Amino acid sequence: MTEPSMSEEFAEALRSELVQRANSKSRRGRRALLGGGFAVAILFSGTAIAAATGLISLPGATTTTPLSETKTMTHQGTGTLDLGQRPVDATGVALSLTCLTSGSLTFDDGASVACTLPADQDQHTTYVLPITSVKNDFVTIATRDDDMWWTLSASWVSAETGDWALNIAGQTYGVVNSKGEPDLIAVVSMDGRPGYVSRTDLEGANGTAEAREFVSPEDATDWQAVHVGTVRHIPVYESDGVTRIGEFAVMIG
């Protein structure tokens, strides 16, 4: 007997309702994020910078307004998502990337996400890709791990970046943004507490400071051969830059 199936119209409408229900839980949950903790480290190319993601109320955070419907794909290995036509006022693409298995993923601008622990696989990484890094109307997620699974949701957005705050010692604090890095960079400590790492500590830990001493490409290659894949720990502070509340792990990518 030919088994009947759910009509496409019914399935599509029901699917849309279910997706919406799950997403609305996410929006409610995000308000609790600062208290609940969130631990994803993004390692950016070049000057390896750690940033807290999803903490939209932090100083210097970028607020985004969606300009298109969200496109989603789940893929294994390197893959490209078609975003649809670029709105004229788009300033970037908001991405939500989730590792489904372990490995490393790289965005079009060279930023990368490493998911090495089972716990990483349950975390979203949200990120706004600058418009200048978007090729045509596509976003590519590249990986050298051909068997790695991931899910990407993305939409065109217009983004506005806020100002960093100043603490009593005159240090800027907040999130890494298109203007650069504040003196104290927002992160979440290894035990899930939101706080800040000093830019100087971070540069010392991630190789940026050492890289300034390199005099030849061979120096960089030699340094990488020794340090890639190693993890260093630096202190996490309150926004005063003095009160220590935890540790942050930096992996050399």
Place this chain on the structure above:
Amino acid sequence: MEVGEHAHLEESQWHLARAGDGAAFGLIFDAHKDRVFRHAYRILLSRHDAEDASAIAFLELWRRRSTVRIVNGSVLPWLVVTTTNACRNLERGRRRYRRLLESLPHSIDRASAEDDALRGLGLGDDLVSALASLSPTDAQLFALVALEGYTVADAARTVGVTPGAARVRMHRARSALQSRLGHRTLTEYLSKEMS
């Protein structure tokens, strides 16, 4: 991809969905909607009713996400059990989700010749009432094993009884249904995925 990786993938998607990732929940729906619908249709023999029962099962999957039992890395056994319950208590489920169900674009029932023959035998109504005559646990076990081809051990884990108890319950359910349904065609139909 290996079967084990499928299971791992679905478990990851389920964790994401529970954390509020609508896209991941959509993928779980995509993976199981046909199986869930087919299960409901076999019991109810009406596209319209089977669509409602399937929708209720997926809506319940979301509503009861914190207590859903994962078996072999999949939510499907839980969905099958919940679909069976939704078929047994369709009107009650419809009341809970009335506004939403009314807003969804249902199919028009157009049965195939074979569906008509089975309908002529009264399978849909008989099976619903026969399942309704069983205890909820017996009906769930019967649906998982006889209609969906799960092993008794997996079905037992899904409904939360020991495999030994599940076998006793299955035997009791099968006897009750056979005496109630009787017809050879129906017995074959119900047993076709048992082999």
